[in-house]
Amino acid sequence: MDNPSILSLLPPLIALAMIIATRKVLLSLGAGIIIGAFILSEWSIPGALSIIWSNFAGIFVTDGAINNWEFYIILFLLLLGVMAAMISFSGGSHAFGEWALQRVKTRVGAQLITLFLGILVFIDDYFNSLTVGQVSRPLTDRHHVSRAKLAYIVDTAAAPICVIAPLSSWGAYIITVIADVLDSHSVTEYGGLQAFIYMIPMNFYALTALLFVFLVIVWKLDFGPMRIHEERAVKEHHVIDPSRSGMIETEVTKVDESQGKLRDLIVPILVLILTTVVSMIVTGAAAADTVTPLSVFAETDVASSLLYGGIAGLIVSVFLTLAKRPTMASMWETTRLGIGTMLPAIYILIFAWLIVAIIDELGTGMYLANYIDGSIPLFLLPGLLFLLAGFMAFSTGTSWGTFSILLPIAGEIAATLDITMMLPMLAAVLAGSILGDHCSPISDTTILSSTGAGSHHIDHVMTQLPYALITAGSALAGYIILGLTGSTSLGLVSTMTLAVIIALLLKMMIKPITASV
Template structure:
């Protein structure tokens, strides 16, 4: 396959349709992988098999050396699984849940606590998705909040808060790209950081997504597939669909537990967070040419930092568990259960990485980018870029990949047609990328959010989709107003008001599920 064409859209669309129709993630991703490989190899089965094997092997080894990005993410998942199992085994999860029950007395309070924690952990979306879900789970479980609802809260905070925080791995990466774009087009009066800060209130989807999840919590807006999960959790005390198995991060109920203390959960997680942030700073300092707050987070090695911080957190967890004097058999069984609990997530993640690689080779992003040109009315460009970025991120499963393709294109169009649209168009790309990321079943952030929350991935994708799309409507109308008037304030107010109206309409049409 030479030039990217409409065929490049087939693998991601096929995977999504199959996921919705069959509710089975692995076969659906597998079908998308096979079709994509066949398209790339002109329908040669032997060459397709060789290509798939080459991509799979590349997850572990690249050019004769270990692939320390994907491997470290897998390793961190295993570390987290073992930590969660040992914390549960030591009684830490139960103790923390009982302690939280005396302070967080309502379902709304438990969800708001999760939302607040997600906002505070803005340093990186991977780290946010996994740790917020793990820490919140004992609290939300006690308040009978479904795992699908927990995954939605975690996912809807992680990327939106990271994309508007300058001192995060996302913010630093975006600022670097923006600075290059501005320099290329001679906008030397604006620095990358200054432009980024101007764009924060223009990132309408980040604002509406965070606002909508808050309204969903306080007004109990459980609708669509989410309502089924929440009703089951409240009435039957079933946090997961009993017809499904293989939940990431879920340990066997048959394992014995000890009488633990709150510190058995809090101390390992606190050490994990502090250690990971420390190593993010250290690796950033080593890699940066000039040490500034932004350069450190732009150059940080997230995957390595997660593993280093995770190993220290695991060591603390093991030491605390040993104080319970467990038998060697139960200790090793618990470690094995922790590893096994993360295997479903790892299988999904590996297949997602393979299909993303195939989609990249097909040129799906490049093909979609051709739909934006200079013949479109200027005022429509921010809204159209928002839609295009959303569909691109949805199809490719990567926000960062969408940033790297569409931001320079948006900058070029703005510089050619109307330089005043530069920042609105760049902001529209960022916002659309987050929307697409939230809707995509092959997004690694979506996968890790369901993993951290202990939700079935398919349940998280299906339940989150309506919420993300409704948040996107408010943002889209905001971008139309921004393009037509040039007023950030008017666009932001419109996005917020439309989102509020949508939430009020939903509130009026559904009966809240009780405390």
């Protein structure tokens, strides 16, 4: 819409309110999609149906060709589901669980390894969320860590590490946007990459989120809805809520698990990772005008690379499974079940893409951005931009869309009021976007973290929210201090100190969960 109105807020607010009230994700997203389509069509039923259909069809075909983003992501999820089922069927998951159980003796250790893997796999958030969840699941299941807790660890590592890593799909994209902002305001003392590196310690939310999840693991800070899931996992050994539908645990008929080898899990995952990374480099180098590490990751085709990696990983897992001499009937059944485990996530993802597309047409992000003006005290602007970016990403379900709208606006404000505040304001937008991404049930990263961990999506959203809000409060205090003092170090230390103090208070208040005798 050329002139977005307050009605543009209606679809995301209705969807989010219904999700909280009913905990039925598809129904809630569907309501938001319908309301948004009616607003766009000026309350015409045929017009609304046409808008919904065109956006749905666009997920699969765009400009007369196959959509090599959303559709490829769907294909990758299906391939990953079948690959995971083959690994389980062949006994690979069991073998990995036995191997890890001998080396990782505690629940804390299992969670820390998951966090370490999440930090290590910084190339892309989709890749991170799905791969780390799949690899860690056999280990955390053996130590009775709830899937909701696993999803929180995976999600908290994925976006924060990607947004502060220059050589990631996120970092490369952000650097190009920042370079344009700096160039448009004739800022020449640093380029896009140098500015990005300067901004890493200013991203208070991302850095503190990583610190806080570490403290949550080592101090066993299970509170709010998360405690219910962890108590069930520890005391009843149910890592997911058995009474809920959605992300279904499908028990496949396995070959003799004694035939399972560690390589049955490790080799397909390594092939998946290596093929994806190589594909990202090749596709990025082919598209870049000048081949440099930054240009390669700025131009890389993430979705195609994931698809190639998924195909390679599945082929290897099938060959390793065939070596066990299973029946063809059992192979087909495993394939069917593998596809079935991914369908709930795919349905949610499609609905999320639809509502994000409609929200984009309504101009929700631009409507929110218009509230920033020069009448606000300068020292409050980093904190305000942090909150606005958080609410925008939460409402629209896209951190990248928030980057594209708010980074230029933040740059314009800084250039007009105080050019020395340019980087802190840009960093506040990045931090707020990650906050909103973490909290939003319509964020694709949140959905894929649920999928990778094998968690019910709404359980992941509700259990992660209190942890994200605590980190957000700490970061907001840091941005206010940064605005008052102009000191990045003081702002970061204040943020992390406040987060540690809150964690210590929780540690004194919360009794660790112990298994029933």
